[in-house]
Amino acid sequence: MALISALTATPTAFSQDYAGDNLTFHFEIQAQPLIKALRDFTVVTEQQVIVKVDNISQYKSSAISDKLTAQQALMQLTANSGLRITQTTSGTFLLEQDVPLTKPESKELEKIVVVGSKMGETRQEIATSVGYFGEEQIKDQVIYNVEDVFDRTANVSAGSAISGAYSIRGVNTDGIAGSLNRSNALASILINQVAMGVSAGNYVKPSLFDATSAEVLRGPQSSLQGPNALIGAVYINYNRPDFFGYEGSVRAEVGQYDTKRLALMQNLVLAEDTLAARLVLETRQSDGDVINITTGREDVQNEDEETIRLALRWLPLGDEELVFDLSYLHNNSDTNATPFVYALPEGDIFERKQSYNIEGDFPSSFDLLSLEANWQVSENLRFTSVTGFNKFAVDQRFEGDHTAYDLLGVDGFMNEELLSQELRLHYEGKRLSGLVGLFYSDGEYYNGFTGAGVFPDGQGGVIPFNNTVQSTENIEQQALFAQLNWLPIDDWEIKLGARLNREKRSTKDFKDNGFVSDQSASESFNQLIPSLTIAYDISDNTRIGASYSRGFQAGGVSFAMFLGEATPYDEEFIDNYELFLRNQLLDGKLRLNANLFYFDWSDQQVTLTLPGGLAGFDDAVVNAGKSKVSGAEFEAEWQATADLNLFANFGFIHTEFEEFVTKGIDLAGMSFPQAPDFTANLGGLYQNDNGFFTSMTFSYTGDTYSRIDAPEVTKIGNRKLLSGRLGYQQDDWRAYIWGNNLLDDDYEIFVQDGRDFGLAGAYGSVGEPRTLGVGFQFDW
Structure with a gap:
């Protein structure tokens, strides 16, 4: 028996005479394990719940985001569980297990708050x-x-x-x-x-x-x-600390290619009802299967990651009217970000071999600190503040000549720091709701490299190379934004959004290849960005509508590293039009969603190599194009039975340059690089009362190409990826086997034209081969 605040009391049916029945609370509880949702319920209502259920950890709650009485909220949270709720004369709720004559066929899909x-x-x-x-x-x-x-x-x-x-x-x-x-x-x-x-x-x-x-x-x-x-x-949303004990979890996995993963989570209550913490430690290693035949190294495609996450939640008033969430994330990585391979004589790129005398080294560190404050000012007003700071640094030691000879080694770096502050005031009314917000950010971006040697010219000769290049850019942004949701009449909703954005970019660039070039530039941009949605509810389970949204990217100044030339460029804009359908059928067990979209892309920012410059280094951003994109997304999820959940999603896309000339070649009518025209994902999860479970996902991504300057050479084939788990679980543990790329499909990730470096054809990154392993997870 799981007990949430133990009491000895006599249960009765729900009583409308109980003094607290008409008291309402504002609930924001996500779909999650039912035991966690009940704990959130008790924090909001300060009402006790006795749980008399075998294996409560197997039940899931529905999500609620509304103002409800405690009874209404508890009924909604447990709506899909089949559990019986009663209430004592003192107001304590009792949750018990109804034993049905037959097992229910399926349950309603959970409500998802975005x-x-x-x-x-x-x-x-x-x-x-x-x-x-x-x-x-x-x-x-x-x-x-x-x-x-x-x-x-x-x-x-x-x-x-x-x-x-x-x-x-x-x-x-x-x-x-x-x-x-x-x-x-x-x-x-x-x-x-x-x-x-x-x-x-x-x-x-x-x-x-x-x-x-x-x-x-x-x-x-x-x-x-x-x-x-x-x-x-x-959006990646991590769990926040809770106040209901010392729950934790540990997961360990091992697999082929010396794959090892270990993760630990521990929740801590530091002060009852006011201060809690959550700590996550994680480490991941794998050798991969790329081999360097020059140096003999067999773990070129290595993964080596360590992550620490610490979160603190403070309730200074002892309830969720005022909440402070502080979180810190640190990631330390020695993963090879670009394990390039190419086709050796009488071979192909999928032999996963390289002959560089430098395999590539990319050690990096990342830190992110956030402070979120939520204050329920009144029944209708909520204030939110989100303060963030993150910094990232990566050192890059890589092969510049793409040969087995010590011709050119490049030492590069990228550093960035970003500070942001967002304030939002949210109003929730019966027919009118909305928010108004302020945003500020200040970012510093540094990159550069030092290299010495000779560089293949692609014609059997070499280019002397001795350069030090550094670039610094500061970006400061201020914005006022708002969104208004209005229900003018029943079943109709109008949503209007707008953002007034100001952005200032300052660039300072330094180059030394025997002579010194030091340039500075500054540009400012102002944008008014609107959005509009009109939606109609055909029924309680079906919504259709249309929307318009504008996207923008500010301009700036680009810098050609070897040539030492600065080139200003203007903003780019997307005008996006969509039709959408949201539908739930079969008493909420089947969800069907769809979006059809079309957008025009104007003043498109593209990257070109300047005359006399080296591709990839002397690139300038220019406003040289106009494009259009159309497509659709279809998504389905079906809770077929109480044990079986199935899902499928499909994406169709058509991209086309309308106006785009590069290096004297007109690319009008051509599709975008890295733009597969079809994607599909199919899968499901089966788990029964005996503890057996299995999950499978098949993902398909259509073919495309990588570089607009060499579409035939840089073709990328389709991907057919099958992954899955098979295992056994009980209340607090699970053991399983897992597999990635079970079909052992060979596929490219990104391909370059090797002819610029004296290679016969393409080189680039390829996907990981089939990998199998075992895992174990224990929860407490």
Whole structure:
């Protein structure tokens, strides 16, 4: 028997005469294990619950985000559990197990509140197309970090650190052709509502151990999110400390290629009802299977990560009217971010071999600190403050000549620091709700390198090389933003958003290759970014609507490293139009969501190599293009039985340059690089009362290409990835076997044209082969 505040009392049916029956509370409780939801319920209501249930840990709660009485809230939390609720004469609730004559066929799907909406809206209410992974889904599937989320989301695909870590709706976060200017990104990864820096978002793959959810918001999020949200935003939401004891968890896994993963979570109550902490420690190692035939090293594709997360929750008033959440994350990595391989004579790229005399070394460190304050000012007003600071540093030692000879070694670096502050006032009324907010950020971005030697010219000769290059950019942003949700009449809702954004960019660049070049520049940009949604509820379970949103990315100044030339460039904009459907059928057991979208991309920022410069180093950003993108996302989830959950999502995309000329070549009519036209994910989870469980996910990503200057050479084939788990679990432990890429599919991640470096063809990064292992998790 699990007991939440033990009392001896006589249960009765719900009594309308009980003095507290009409008292209402504001609940914001996510879908989670029922035992945790009941603890949150007692904090809000200060009412006791006695739980007389065998194996309470197997039950899940529904999410609630509303103002309700305690009785109403408890009934909604347990709506899908089949448990019986009674109440004592003193007001204590008693939760007991009803034993049905037959096992229920299935249960209703959980209600999902989207953190990225900033309005407490559910996935079925907002127009934005959201790829969502909840806590139980992350735990049950083979999902370890944010890259696994990208591989399982419609119209999203994973990339590489040097070319943009991911693409959303056919657009890479580094833009059409990434450059060494690392202050701009077209999407952001946010950890507990604090945006990571641009380089950190490419190199660091945040773990999802002890995460409550991961959300991929597709389409422009600029009116609420601001800069670096032209194509979307990714939210990673970690569990916060609670006040209900010393729960914890440990997970250990081992597998092929000397794969080892160990993770520990411990919750601590430091002061009853006022101060709690949560600590997560994690380490991950793997050798990979890339071999360097020159140096003999067999773990070139190594993964070596250590992560520490510490969270503190303080309730100074002893309840959730005023909450402070402080969190700190540190990641230390010695992972090889770019384990390039190429086709050896009479071989292919999938032999996973390289002959460089320098394998590549990319040690990095990342720190993120956030402070979130939530104050329930009144019944209708809530104030939120989110303060964030993060810094990232990576040293880069890599092969510059792409040969087995000691011709050119390059030592580079990227450092960034980002401070942000957001204030939001949220009003919740019967027909009118909304928020108004202020945002400020100050970012410092540094990058550069030193290299000496000779560089192949691609024609059998060499280019002398002796350079020191450094670039510094400061970006300061201020914004006023708001969103208004209005229900003019029953079943209709109008949402209007806007952001007034000001951005100042200052650049200072230094170059020394025998003579010194020192340049500075500054640019300012002002934008008014609107959004509009009109939605109609056909029924309680079906919503349709249309939306318009504008995305923007500020301009700036780009710097050609070897040539020492600075080039200013203007803003770019996306006008995005969508139709959406949100539908739940079969008494809430089947969810069908769809979005159709079209957007125009104007004043498009693209990267070109300047005349006389070296590709990849003397690149300038220019406004040289106009494009269009259209497509759709379809998502389905079905709770087929009480034991079986099935899901599927499909993404279709068509990208096309309308106006784009580079190096004298007209690319009008061509598709974008790193823009697969079709993605699909199918899978399910089966778990029965005997403890047996299995989960499988099949992901398909269509073919594409990597570089606009060599589309035929840099082709990328499709990906067919099957992953799964098979195991046995009891109340507090589970043991299982796991597997990634079970079909052992060979696929490229990013491909370069090797002819610029004297190579015969392409070189680049390839995906990991089939990997099998075993795991064990124990919870307390």
